[in-house]
Amino acid sequence: MSPLKRSYVFDFDSTLTRVEALDVLAEITLVNNPKKDEIIEEIISITNLGIDGEISFTESLERRIKLLQANKADLQTLIVQLKDKVSHSIARNKSFFEDFSEDIYVISCGFKEFIDPIVAQYNIPSERVFANTFEFDENDSIVGFDQENVLSTHNGKIACLKNLNLEGEVQVIGDGYSDYVTKEAGVADKFFAYTENVSRTKTTENADHVVPNMDEFLYVNKLPRTISYPKNRIHILLLENVHPDAFEKLSKDGFTVETVSTSLSEDELIKKMKDVHVLGIRSKTQVTKRVLDAADKLMVVGAFCIGTKQIDLEACKENGVVVFNAPYSNTRSVVELAIGEIIMLMRSVFQRSTELHKGVWNKTAAGSREVRGKKLGIVGYGNIGKQLSVLAEALGLDVYYYDVEDKLALGNATKIEKLSDLLAISDVITLHVDDNAANKNYIGADEIAQMKDGAILVNLSRGFVVDIKALKAALVSGKLAGAAVDVYPEEPAKNGAFTTDLKGLENVILTPHVGGSTEEAQKDIADFVPNKIMAYINSGNTVDAVNFPNIRLPKQEKSHRFLHIHQNVPGVMAKINKVLAKYDMNITGQYLSTDSKVGYVITDLNKQYNPKVIKKLKEIEGTIKFRVLY
Ligand SMILES: NC(=O)C1=CN([C@@H]2O[C@H](COP(=O)(O)OP(=O)(O)OC[C@H]3O[C@@H](n4cnc5c(N)ncnc54)[C@H](O)[C@@H]3O)[C@@H](O)[C@H]2O)C=CC1
Numbered sequence: 001m002s003p004l005k006r007s008y009v010f011d012f013d014s015t016l017t018r019v020e021a022l023d024v025l026a027e028i029t030l031v032n033n034p035k036k037d038e039i040i041e042e043i044i045s046i047t048n049l050g051i052d053g054e055i056s057f058t059e060s061l062e063r064r065i066k067l068l069q070a071n072k073a074d075l076q077t078l079i080v081q082l083k084d085k086v087s088h089s090i091a092r093n094k095s096f097f098e099d100f101s102e103d104i105y106v107i108s109c110g111f112k113e114f115i116d117p118i119v120a121q122y123n124i125p126s127e128r129v130f131a132n133t134f135e136f137d138e139n140d141s142i143v144g145f146d147q148e149n150v151l152s153t154h155n156g157k158i159a160c161l162k163n164l165n166l167e168g169e170v171q172v173i174g175d176g177y178s179d180y181v182t183k184e185a186g187v188a189d190k191f192f193a194y195t196e197n198v199s200r201t202k203t204t205e206n207a208d209h210v211v212p213n214m215d216e217f218l219y220v221n222k223l224p225r226t227i228s229y230p231k232n233r234i235h236i237l238l239l240e241n242v243h244p245d246a247f248e249k250l251s252k253d254g255f256t257v258e259t260v261s262t263s264l265s266e267d268e269l270i271k272k273m274k275d276v277h278v279l280g281i282r283s284k285t286q287v288t289k290r291v292l293d294a295a296d297k298l299m300v301v302g303a304f305c306i307g308t309k310q311i312d313l314e315a316c317k318e319n320g321v322v323v324f325n326a327p328y329s330n331t332r333s334v335v336e337l338a339i340g341e342i343i344m345l346m347r348s349v350f351q352r353s354t355e356l357h358k359g360v361w362n363k364t365a366a367g368s369r370e371v372r373g374k375k376l377g378i379v380g381y382g383n384i385g386k387q388l389s390v391l392a393e394a395l396g397l398d399v400y401y402y403d404v405e406d407k408l409a410l411g412n413a414t415k416i417e418k419l420s421d422l423l424a425i426s427d428v429i430t431l432h433v434d435d436n437a438a439n440k441n442y443i444g445a446d447e448i449a450q451m452k453d454g455a456i457l458v459n460l461s462r463g464f465v466v467d468i469k470a471l472k473a474a475l476v477s478g479k480l481a482g483a484a485v486d487v488y489p490e491e492p493a494k495n496g497a498f499t500t501d502l503k504g505l506e507n508v509i510l511t512p513h514v515g516g517s518t519e520e521a522q523k524d525i526a527d528f529v530p531n532k533i534m535a536y537i538n539s540g541n542t543v544d545a546v547n548f549p550n551i552r553l554p555k556q557e558k559s560h561r562f563l564h565i566h567q568n569v570p571g572v573m574a575k576i577n578k579v580l581a582k583y584d585m586n587i588t589g590q591y592l593s594t595d596s597k598v599g600y601v602i603t604d605l606n607k608q609y610n611p612k613v614i615k616k617l618k619e620i621e622g623t624i625k626f627r628v629l630y
């Protein structure tokens with residue numbers, strides 16, 4: 001059976017290019033006109049009236065041309081600009097236009113003078129471009145257009161297509177109502193509403209398919225494409241009020257992104273995970289084995305924070321799910337809050353403030369001390385502990401630290417070998433250990449007893465690190481002069497009611513886990529984590545993954561990329577390469593990295609592949625996940 005003959009009829013403005021060409025021409029011709037903005041606004045509104053069918057197209061064209069005051073030289077400038085404004089996914093799939101050139105037509109109510117040179121780059125010859133033509137006067141000024149051309153008239157595209165009488169299935173791809181009506185009139189078999197640049201309800205609600213880009217169009221039609229699976233089909237779920245920049249960035253890259261402002265319970269999450277490819281969370285959402293087992297399509301979890309113990313990292317690995325976090329973005333914010341709280345506690349500022357709020361003036365120096373010269377004991381000298389060390393020293397604090405790992409002292413900080421020694425000498429103890437479960441109740445009654453009388457405790461790490469009952473007892477008895485607590489053993493999934501045993505105690509600063517909640521930190525995280533997610537989804541790069549072998553293989557031109565995640569058992573690589581050899585595939589790059597449980601291999605191949613090879617690779621025993629990138 002011969003393959004179905006198809007003709008592909010593309011619109012030009014806002015479909016093949018990201019812009020309406022006459023709007024761009026207006027920007028060029030009106031550059032020095034004091035009424036430029038007003039006129040451009042008028043042109044845009046006339047353009048839209050015409051596209052939506054509110055006024056006749058001829059009228060829209062006449063009115064716009066009059067306002068434009070353009071000439072031939074302006075058209076040259078326009079062409080140069082339009083060459084840079086081809087729709088991204090069209091440019092990405094240039095080979096489709098080259099390979100299917102004979103079946104591709106452009107029917108536009110724009111003008112051949114600027115369309116021809118743009119689409120010629122895509123191998124579409126002038127004879128398959130149907131559009132209007134300008135009329136010029138003796139000074140090369142544009143004074144009108146060829147009124148005989150059907151495309152200058154209302155519903156001109158219908159007449160044009162009818163005249164062409166194209167063979168086979170006629171598919172029209174465009175963003176405007178005038179494109180849709182070809183289907184309605186029966187001269188097109190299928191209408192694809194193209195929404196990469198603009199989405200018009202009147203067009204999308206009537207379409208056979210709404211295609212957000214060329215990848216989706218090619219996917220729906222089972223045509224060759226540069227991306228094997230259109231990104232708009234990749235569903236990203238962002239929980240816990242992740243900064244909106246993440247939504248922007250990921251949507252702009254073509255993914256379908258859904259946001260939820262709160263965390264979700266295990267059962268709620270399980271219900272949602274069926275169609276989720278990428279999950280973004282912060283410190284609250286528990287990504288358990290049950291959640292992962294319900295998430296067949298899941299490829300990545302992005303922790304938009306530092307801590308990752310809320311995620312079952314081993315189960316992720318076993319399911320071939322890569323986890324990224326943002327290890328640095330919010331560290332400075334935590335450090336600044338710690339410094340501020342240490343000063344506030346040393347000065348008893350919250351007591352004085354609370355008294356005054358209640359109408360009591362209590363001017364006193366009792367229990368109010370400078371930080372200068374006091375001993376600060378940092379427990380956990382990691383990314384946060386180290387930065388705090390430097391800033392605290394600049395304030396005149398005498399810095400000591402204890403870490404289970406051998407960490408180099410920054411500045412004049414002094415390393416202490418035993419926690420008990422650090423507890424005994426410090427005026428302020430601040431906790432910055434990691435979220436490892438082994439740190440549960442790390443600071444309990446015994447440790448507090450070892451602290452100086454009247455010392456201060458700050459916890460911005462994890463709630464379970466401190467035994468809250470022991471802390472309360474020490475604050476009530478006066479053993480400790482104050483505390484700042486940002487994190488709690490149990491934290492709510494969303495904003496609202498909350499209580500803790502520490503509520504109501506004097507000189508205790510309570511904050512709702514906001515150590516890393518600054519605009520700067522959240523913005524930076526919303527840049528950092530999406531970059532990691534995109535690098536993995538788009539090219540297979542796992543550098544900086546917290547649970548996975550780290551690989552980056554530079555992109556190679558004109559190659560296909562296969563990603564294979566498998567159990568790390570002997571012989572899998574040999575089997576992969578045997579399958580590739582059997583199907584005569586030429587490997588141009590291959591990189592394998594393993595850890596004790598999984599192996600991850602990226603293979604680049606420079607030949608068209610037989611689809612059977614994919615099936616065979618998926619069938620290899622021990623395969624966890626397999627993906628073709630391009
Ligand atoms: N309150 C908030 O909003 C935020 C809290 N955090 C929490 O802050 C903590 C520290 O973060 P980073 O400095 O980025 O982590 P990190 O991993 O860079 O440093 C942690 C350090 O603690 C040390 N450590 C672990 N257990 C220890 C123990 N029992 N005794 C002594 N040292 C120990 C480690 O060796 C490491 O040097 C983490 O728990 C993180 O989740 C981080 C950001 C925001």
Ligand SMILES: O=C(O)C(=O)COP(=O)(O)O
Pocket residue numbers: 282283284304305306307308330513514516517
């Ligand atoms: O980065 C971390 O580990 C934090 O504790 C901050 O978490 P959050 O993003 O504020 O839920």
